[in-house]
Amino acid sequence: MDTTATTPAAPAAGTTADEASTPSWExxxxxxxxxxxxxxPTAPGGSATARDLPxxxxxxxxxxxxxxxxxxxxxxxxxxxxxxxxxxxxxxxEAARLRLxxxxxGRTAPSPAGRRGAAPDLAELLPQWLALADRYGYKAPxxxxxxxxxxARARTDLRxxxxxxxxxxxxxLARLNPEWGFALRGRGAGGRLPSPEDAEGVRALWDEGLFAERVALLSAVRSEDPAAGLALLASTWSTERAEDRLMFLDSLRAGLSDADEAFLEEALDDRSRNVRATAAELLSALPASALAGRMAARAASCVGLDRTAPTPTIAVEAPHECDAAMRRDGLVATPPAGRGERSWWLGQLVEATPLPSWPARFGGRGPEEIVALPVADDWQGELHAAWCRAAVRQRDPAWSRALLGSPSAPPATGPGTSSLGERAQLLSTLPAEERARWVASFIAAHGLSEAFQLLGVCAVPWAEPLGAAVIDALDIAREAGSYPWSFSGVMGLAERCLAPEAARRLESLTARPYETEDSSPGAGDYWAEAFxxxxxxxxxxxxxHAELTPPPPPTASAPAPAPGP
Amino acid sequence: MAAPTFDDMNAMGVRWTAEQVLALAPDEASRRAGSKLGTAGPWSETGCGDGAVWGLCKGSGSTPYRAVVDTTGPAYSCGCPSRKSPCKHALGLLLLRAADGIAAEGCPAPDWAAQWLTARRGRAARAGLPAGDGPPGATADPEAARRRAERRAARITSGARELEQRLADLLRGGLAVAGQAGYGLWEETAARMVDAQAPGLAGRVRELGAIPGSGPGWPVRLLEECALTHLLGRAWLAADRLPAPLATTVRTRVGLTAPADGVPVRDHWLVLAQYDAADARLTTRRIWLHGTTTGRTALLLSFGAAGRAPQLALPVGALLDGELTPHTGSGQVRAEPGERFVPVAGPVVPPAGGPVGTALDAYGRALREDPWLDSWPVTLSRVVPAPAEYGWQLADADGREALPLTPAARSRPGLWRLAALSGGAPVTVFGEVGHRGFTPLAAWSPETPGETVPLT
Incomplete structure (x- = not known):
């Protein structure tokens, strides 16, 4: 094998008398x-007898x-x-390099025998480490x-x-090893996008680039200058393929404004149904758009106050048909299996109706009051669910707040929604601090068993009073004699999301407690370990954090002292 | 690197970095388990001082394990039942120290740790030999020892004759026979060499048996190795007529343990590489050291019975102050470590190297001293790892000459670390060069010359 690249020099050295008498290697x-x-073999000098030949x-x-x-x-x-x-x-x-x-x-370390032990789970910290390093703009060793x-190959979320x-x-490096091909996907040979100000470069790549490059380019330009992004897309819109149009349209989501309306309104007549639906969805997120106005008019004819009832009540009259105009505005006519078509149409209508149009419809009532109104004929669930979707789609904190209701009220009794998934989505429209406060009150009132999804949408690290609420709730669960693995999801989240300063509050909990009669056997040990x-x-x-924080830059007047004495 | 060195008083306080500690791990599983224990959570009553680190680690049992590390050895003691050394607790303890997580620094050791340390160091000082090895044969009856040695030499001689005979038979009938399935000569011959107390010959014969299955070109390789085995057998039979250093080398190659009786060399040794090779019977650990003032390269060998990690473990990239006793014999780089290896601070300078051509020259020269050498330690400077048609090679920066990597090295993860470190630019690489190609073991980039990147 080695002879393919290393060559013996001996033959080139010339034939000596010794070699002449020796048989060749072949x-x-x-x-x-x-x-x-x-x-x-040719006997060297004829000296060897037949017996000695080998x-x-x-x-x-x-x-x-x-x-x-x-x-x-x-x-x-x-x-x-x-x-x-x-x-x-x-x-x-240096320290951060060693930590990495x-x-x-530790990334691939399996938890021994399924038990987590008292040592931290290093793999779970890698995403956070990467996020921090990214924030400071370091390069990898x-x-x-x-x-x-x-x-990154094993976990797409890290990529x-x-x-x-x-x-x-x-x-x-990735170009040299096919196993790392994922790193090159969606990049051209250069792997670099022209800067959005470089009009010529942008134009050239937009006209000639691969699809993935063009998507990346459009979103880069759009995030820098939304109008320029729209102009770029509009310049070639009619010649794009349907599935490409869908992806391009989707990148208008970032920086969406009323300036995009005319373009989107035109896209409502697109040949592709998916493109039409996406355009309608984007338009419905613009409360001032013509589509939103049409939706508001339709919704107004279906939902209103029942003047005949003794107390103010919402009356609902679901649409009787889904006409061509409604379909053009993005309504899907055929309901999924098991749903009545009228309630399906109503849900879509309300979802696409701008929320700010409702107070006028209900005598100037605010979101809270509207959500608190009774709804006739069992339409409450349908109506409130549609409002929830609208609040999330239109990023409307006032309506989200109203639909979330009070965090301490028992989930099933409040207005709005009791679904944790919907609540988590509604929470995500609120400012980070308010989110943390709401979830903290929820945990204080209902404990941790249902809080997992809600905690997942809170900003990291958890702001107070959320951290304290989680720690208190864990302590209560321990004293109640449960096992820590009933809370392993929350524990794992807490490890990643609690502010590091919270460690002080936890020190006292790490001690192994006395085992009392009513506690589960051995639970104390496991809790101590978990804490x-x-x-x-x-x-x-x-x-x-400390390792990644860059040292303060040297002051301009005093250059860094030379190393050594 | 203009970094000032600490004076010797601080020498004991130089700690290993986390990377160096992880390099001590006997295997990947211990590395992971040790990483997990490298945080304060499970530890209590930790402390360090006087070249030792200790602490209590909470395990699955009711009583915590008592772990002590003598960093001057290094040597490890732990109450856990693990057969690995260092165990995950010792690794965790060292990682904790690397991360500044030791509670009490510079304090006296508690009794349980002090007892072990005193016993270990006392034993070492008395014997003047590595602790843990058996007592030297000085106490035994020299006459009886001589007779034993003679008896063994006689058995090896008859074994060597038998091997010669078998090789001659094989050559008479043709090597093609050896390629046929079910050819049972090698296993049986190897067993005969074990009986003859010549493990070196037995090992060679087993390797001969593997060649016919090693792919295209096997007849040439088989002839080469048969010829070298024949050369070794002949050399043993004529050892009394060889120059003394070569005779020692022949005895070592046949499998007699040569005593390390060279002149001890004290230096600051840079740990270049540590790697294990295991077969069904034995794990052999190789540790390459480079003396920063003497410029000497030395190989430490350490063995572990099947499935167990060898005792000796040194952190790659560390600078250690200590004494090595070389083995005699021509063309030998092996040495025995002295008892105390103390980490010291100081600039890490890679060994001086040259282009790929000089590396092959060095191997050629070494073959004059020991024709059975498969490879020779060399440092290549200003070389670029480059993918070639048949695999990877290390090329001189001027793009003219190149050395291929050995097939084994081409499939190791270290190759990618080497490629990443280089980024297409010249680097310094330490490794073993031989007739199969080059095996890279450690590398240094010009951007971070003080950082030894392990490639094993």
Whole structure:
């Protein structure tokens, strides 16, 4: 094998008297293969008797072998790889570099026998570490790139940040190993987008680029200058393929404004049904649009106050048909299996109706009051669910607040929705602090068993009073004698999301408590272990933060002192 | 690197980095388990001082494990039942120290730790030999030892004759026979060599048996290795007529343990690489060291019975102050470590190297001293890893000459670390060069010359 690149120099050294009397290597090999009985090698100097033939052959072969090995010369070099592009970003601080190695090494560690023990789960901290490193704009240490790319290959959620950290050298490396092909997908050979100000570059890539490049380009331009993005898309809109149009239209979601209305209104007549539906959905998120006005008019004819009732009540008269105009505005005429078509149409209508149009319809009542009104004929569930979808789609905090209701009220009795999934979505429209407050009150009132989904939409690290509420609730659960694994989901979230400062509050809980009669056997130990893990994970996260925080820049007047004495 | 060095008083306080600690792990599983224990959570009563670290680690049992590490050895003690050394608790403890997580620094050790430390260090000082090894044969009857050695030499001699005979028979009938399925000569011959107390010959014969299944070109390789085995057998039979250093090498190759009786060398040793090779019977650990003042490269071997990690473990990239006793014999780089290896601070400078051509020259020269060498430790400077048609190679930065990587090295994850470190630019690489190609073991980038990147 080695002879493909290293060549023996011996033959080139010229034939000496010694070599002339020795059989050639090829001769030796063929004698050895066939056997000296059948093919005796040329006897060196005729000295060896027939009995010694094998010995003489091995002597000669040993000489050849050692001579060949000693005379090995390098082979010709293959073309050297193109050097990786420079990465001007700052290298990681030493401690952070070591931490990354530790997190990457622990990534694949399986939890022994399914039990989590008192040690932190390193794999779960990698996403957070990557997010932090990304925020400060470091580049990855070259030696860590293979492990980083492996991690990104295994977990798609890590990819964007891992690849940003890996930078140009990561892409350079990925080109050499087919296993890391994912890193190159959606990138051209250059892997670089022209800056949105570079009008010529943008135009060239938009006209000639691959689909993925064009999607990336459009969203980059759109996030910089929404009007320019729209103009770019409009310039080639009529010639795009239907499935491409759908993807391009979707990237208008970012920076959507009334300026996009005319374009979207036109797209309502598109040949593709999916394009029409997406255009309608985008328009309905613009309360001032003509579509929103049409929807409001339709909804007004279906939902209103029942003047005949003794107390103010909402009366609902679901649409009797889904006409062509309604279908043009994005309503889907055929309901999914098991749903009545009239209630299906009503739901879509209300969802696409701008929420600010309702107070006028209900005598100037605000969202809270409207949500509190009784609804006739069992339409409440349908109507409130549609309002929830509208509040999420139109990002309307006032309506979200009204539909969420009071966090401490028992979920089934309040107005709005009792579905945790819908509540989580509604919460996501509220400002981060308000979200944390609402969830904290919810946990204080109802405990942790239903809080998992709601906690998932809270901003990390958890703002107070949310952190305190979670810790108190865990403490209560422990004293109530439950096992910690009933709360493993929340525990895992807490490890990743509690503010590291919360560790102080937890120290006292890590001690192993007395086992009382009513507690579950052994639960105390497990709780102590779970809290230990929580505390040490928080410690680790605090360390991660500290390690990644760049040192303060040296003041301009005093340049960094030269190292050494 | 203009970093000032600490004076010797601080030497004991130099701690290993997390990377170096992880490099001590006997296997991947321990590395992961150790990583998990490298945080304060499970630990209590941790402390360090006087070249040792200790602490209590809560395990699954009711009493915590007592873990102590003597960083001057290094040596480990732990109350856990694990057969690995260092165990995950010792690794966790060292990681904790690397992360500044030790509660009490510079305090005296508690009794349970001090007892072990005193016993270990006392034993080492008395014997002047690595702790844990058996007592030297000094106390035994020298006459009886001589007779034993003679008896063994006689058995090896008859084994070598038998091997010669078998090789001659094979050559008479033709090597093609050896390629046929069910050819049982090798296993049986290897067993005969074990009986003859010549493990070196037995190992060679087993390797001969694997060649016919090793792919295209096997007849040539088989002839080469048969010839070298024949050369070794002949050399043993004529050892009394060889120059003394070569005779020692022949004895070592046949499988007699040569004593490490060279002149001890004290230096600051840079740990270049540590890697294990295991077969069904034995795990062999190789540790390459480079003396920063003597420029000497030394190989430490450590063995573990099947499935167990060898005792000796040194952190790659660390600088250790200590004494090595070289084995004698021509072309030998093996040495025995002294008892105390103390981590010291100081600039890490990669060994001086040259282009790929000089590496092959060095291998060629080494073959003059020991023709059975499969590879030789070399440092390549300013080389670029490059993908070629048949695999990867290391090419001189001028793009003219190149060395292929060995087939084994081409499939190791270290290859990708090497490629990443280089990024297409020249790097310094330490490794073993031989007739099969080059095996990279450690690398340094010009951007971070003080950081030894392990490739094993």
């Amino acid at each position: 001769e030796l090999v063929s004698s050895a293969m066939l056997g000296t009985d059948r093919r005796p 010995g003489a052959l091995l002597d000669a072969a040993a000489l050849h072998t050692v001579r060949r090995r000693a005379g090995l010369r390098p082979g010709t070099a293959a073309p050297l790889p193109e050097p990786a592009p420079e990465d001007p970003r700052a290298p990681l601080p 190695a530790q997190l990457l090494a 070259p030696a860590a790139l293979p492990a980083l790319l492996d991690a 964007p940040r891992a690849l940003r950290l890996a930078g140009p050298r990561g892409l350079w 230990q893990r929580l505390v040490s994970t928080l410690g680790l996260r605090a360390a991660m």
